[in-house]
Amino acid sequence: MLITSLLPMLERYSLGLDLTAGADGVVTVTIMPRKAPGAKHDPKAAEVRPIAITATAAEIDAELAKGDAGALGQMLAERKSLADQIAEQLAATQHAKTAAAKPAAGKKAEPAKASADPKFSPVTDAKGNPVGPNANPPQPAPAAPVANEPASLWG
Incomplete structure (x- = not known):
């Protein structure tokens, strides 16, 4: 009965068996x-x-x-199912990598647009945010206070 029950696993794996007797049968x-x-x-490790x-x-029999x-x-059915799921996921991941690499290989790099002000970096990240040492432009100095006028928060 044991070998018959293990046949589904024997189709995919070599099996080692360990039998240990304990107290009270x-x-x-x-x-x-x-x-x-x-x-x-x-x-894979889970398999x-x-x-x-x-x-x-008697209970095992x-x-x-x-x-x-x-x-x-x-x-055994769950293990086989897990193995199938892992294989499908790996195939889908490989397919996605291959599909992503094809359009990237066909695109030509566009030249960077020159900035009107040479102090600012034309390089941007994937979201279009400026990057580099000049990514954040300098802010103008606050206006000097005028005599006999209250200070303003707006310049």
Whole structure:
């Protein structure tokens, strides 16, 4: 029953098994997925985390008898689903990188527009904000106070 339950994982991985007997008839079965020799699939860290089942031998046998509907079967299905999701995400990311690189390679750099005042930098960032040592133009000096007039906040 154990081997039949593990067949879905054996399609993608090489498996290591560890059986440990505990007190009162409790058994721990640890399944360690690994990359199969010669396999094209390169498993990610989430896929090769060990699976540990701790219960009595009779409970483990009963759960394994449920096949795909049992706990191990569901866990294997989730692992396979996770592996498929990871593969799809990696493919989508690669596709996006390729698509982004194509238009960028076809565009020619536009020459920087000359500023009317040579003290100010014509270089801007991606949002159009000026950058460089002259990015912030100097502010005019405040007007000198005039005798017999109150001070003004507006110049």
